[in-house]
Amino acid sequence: xxxxxxxxxxxxxxxxxxxxGCDAYFGxxxxxxxxxxxxxxxxxxARTGMVVLQAESEVAAINMIxxxxxxxxxxxxxxxxxGISLMQEGLSYIASAELPCLLANVVRGGPGLGTxxxxxADYFQSxxxxxxxxxxxxxxxxxxxQEMVDFVKLGFELGEKYRNPVMILTDGAIGQMMEKVVLFExxxxxTEFPDWATTGKKPGKDRNYITSLHIQxxxxxxxxxxxxxxxxxxxxxxxxxxxxxxxDAEYVFTxxxxxxxxxxxxxxxxxxxxxxxxVIRPITVFPFPTQVYADVAPQLKGILDVEMNAGQMVxxxxxxxxxxxxxxxxxxxxxxxxxxxxxxxNFERIYIKGETK
Amino acid sequence: xSERTYVDIEAELTDQPINFDEDICLAENVVYIKPQTLIDxxxxxxxGCGHSTAHKILMEVVDEMGIQEEIIGVAPVGCSVFAYxxxxxxxxxxxxxxxxxxxxxxxxIMPEKYVFTYQGDGDLAAIGTAETVHAANRGENxxxxxxxxxxxxxxxxxxxxxxxxxxxxxxxxYGRDVKTQGYPLYISNLLANLPGVAYVSRHSVHTPNNVxxxxxxIAKALEYQKQGxxxxxxxxxxxxxxxxxxxxxxxxQFVEEKMIPFYPLGDIKVPEGK
Ligand SMILES: Cc1ncc(C[n+]2csc(CCOP(=O)(O)OP(=O)(O)O)c2C)c(N)n1
Ligand code: SF4
Ligand SMILES: [Mg+2]
Numbered sequence: 001x002x003x004x005x006x007x008x009x010x011x012x013x014x015x016x017x018x019x020x021g022c023d024a025y026f027g028x029x030x031x032x033x034x035x036x037x038x039x040x041x042x043x044x045x046a047r048t049g050m051v052v053l054q055a056e057s058e059v060a061a062i063n064m065i066x067x068x069x070x071x072x073x074x075x076x077x078x079x080x081x082x083g084i085s086l087m088q089e090g091l092s093y094i095a096s097a098e099l100p101c102l103l104a105n106v107v108r109g110g111p112g113l114g115t116x117x118x119x120x121a122d123y124f125q126s127x128x129x130x131x132x133x134x135x136x137x138x139x140x141x142x143x144x145x146q147e148m149v150d151f152v153k154l155g156f157e158l159g160e161k162y163r164n165p166v167m168i169l170t171d172g173a174i175g176q177m178m179e180k181v182v183l184f185e186x187x188x189x190x191t192e193f194p195d196w197a198t199t200g201k202k203p204g205k206d207r208n209y210i211t212s213l214h215i216q217x218x219x220x221x222x223x224x225x226x227x228x229x230x231x232x233x234x235x236x237x238x239x240x241x242x243x244x245x246x247x248d249a250e251y252v253f254t255x256x257x258x259x260x261x262x263x264x265x266x267x268x269x270x271x272x273x274x275x276x277x278x279v280i281r282p283i284t285v286f287p288f289p290t291q292v293y294a295d296v297a298p299q300l301k302g303i304l305d306v307e308m309n310a311g312q313m314v315x316x317x318x319x320x321x322x323x324x325x326x327x328x329x330x331x332x333x334x335x336x337x338x339x340x341x342x343x344x345x346n347f348e349r350i351y352i353k354g355e356t357k
Numbered sequence: 358x359s360e361r362t363y364v365d366i367e368a369e370l371t372d373q374p375i376n377f378d379e380d381i382c383l384a385e386n387v388v389y390i391k392p393q394t395l396i397d398x399x400x401x402x403x404x405g406c407g408h409s410t411a412h413k414i415l416m417e418v419v420d421e422m423g424i425q426e427e428i429i430g431v432a433p434v435g436c437s438v439f440a441y442x443x444x445x446x447x448x449x450x451x452x453x454x455x456x457x458x459x460x461x462x463x464x465x466i467m468p469e470k471y472v473f474t475y476q477g478d479g480d481l482a483a484i485g486t487a488e489t490v491h492a493a494n495r496g497e498n499x500x501x502x503x504x505x506x507x508x509x510x511x512x513x514x515x516x517x518x519x520x521x522x523x524x525x526x527x528x529x530x531y532g533r534d535v536k537t538q539g540y541p542l543y544i545s546n547l548l549a550n551l552p553g554v555a556y557v558s559r560h561s562v563h564t565p566n567n568v569x570x571x572x573x574x575i576a577k578a579l580e581y582q583k584q585g586x587x588x589x590x591x592x593x594x595x596x597x598x599x600x601x602x603x604x605x606x607x608x609x610q611f612v613e614e615k616m617i618p619f620y621p622l623g624d625i626k627v628p629e630g631k
Contacts, residue, residue, distance in 0.1 A: 063455035067462025198447035211450035
């Protein structure tokens, strides 16, 4: 059994990083996730010898990640929206060179410098590529402090399994709030590294080089096809989601991360009023749990998608049901969090009273 | 005795034709072997380009130090983007300008290994200035081989941060006007001021004598890395015959007559007591 602790989301994530045997963290301070670098600077190297380095920018941090990941190490960085934007070039290179690594985006409201309050406005950037070229991150969306811990371990495993960058897409509220968590036991750091890693040429073997450059179009297309095949494989094997009360549901509330918890509360309130509502929460937002929406759609009168943005995941929900049921959206932006009452009110406005705005 | 210039050597070579049929092929007359760590493939560099010589001396040093299995290189974006096709050591290809950050990531988790970057002037001193300065300032224990050809070679001849005043490039078609286009950046001198920097030395590869000195400097830098002295940079002032629109010979003359007076060769900073 692991330890039971009361922890802030960001600190729980940092603790999980140390316990997962992470080899190196490179990051740059930004609210609302600066606790990560602070916690690691305090705790990590004394406990596991993990490298913790404050980079001069997020651009540098993600390229340090590239270097250390290229040497086959378990590496992680964290940031919040503006910083993640700066990492997009590096992420594209990492995805192309197929280097495993883990990052967390503790999302804040944008665009621009925006606000330090929680948001989900980086959904498109996270699940649709973000940088240049056709690539995907594996994206995990925790909705509790416990999942901030669990997804660090899962994230490292998925990254290494598929040689792909993995993102924990969370937000300022989960990063900052305190909850009870069960921490897994300390894992040893790796002592053996993959045979593709650049750790110094091995005697009698060809050198290793890490690159994303393939000047011949035929070769670059081949690389692209391989990447796409890998993403298909990930879609086949790694979809994770949570459903509540779908059996008799006539309506579904759906949302990811923090909003999913609020949707569950709103669903309970709706049920108390006699509305048959269920909830779908994608846990992986790439790969997106398309089938669960498609399967339930025929029994529904409608879906209410709720997000802390102007409507991003709702596009994937609409694609999933492909017209089989109505999909409406309710969102708050700029750091505002929707309340369960608000969700219920908007559900009634749209689906019961049939009003549009 | 004064140093022989490139022009002198050219003259001597044409005066004394080599006898290919006889002595040059005899085993006992071998005076030079290609470095084993340089992969035996045709290089994509233009004829006369300094990149190939710089690659060669770097790999000669790796050979001579016997560290092929203990060194990891980082290639830049620039004409030398394919350095990993020529250097038979583990390598990573960095995004444009980010080599020093990538090298930091590698070195920090494997401090016992040798790590070098190989970067052009645009890569190192324009888009990657921040990564270069901060790696230097942290005293990252790495070697940076800095190829200063005063131009963006790979993208066909645009102005670089190191382009000489008045020098014509495709984006300074009337000659670099320092009033509007800024001054050439003495990045090596700038870095030498930082306490984390152990060794900065400027060289060229346009004559055999200079090649030898440049090679010695690279060897020194790797020796300092072994001793953990900190950030070392060897700048190589060199040519880009294609984009300078010169023959190789003219370009080497330009290196000697124009580049070197502007970027004087020699040590800029040496570790204390060395
Ligand atoms: C982000 C980004 N911007 C621009 C480029 C285009 N680019 C490729 S190489 C290069 C300049 C290289 O010049 P330098 O570093 O001096 O190397 P050289 O080719 O002269 O050896 C540029 C601007 C790029 N690849 N990536
Ligand atoms: S373009 Fe210039 S720097 Fe590039 S290979 Fe040709 S001569 Fe060398
Ligand atoms: Mg150049």
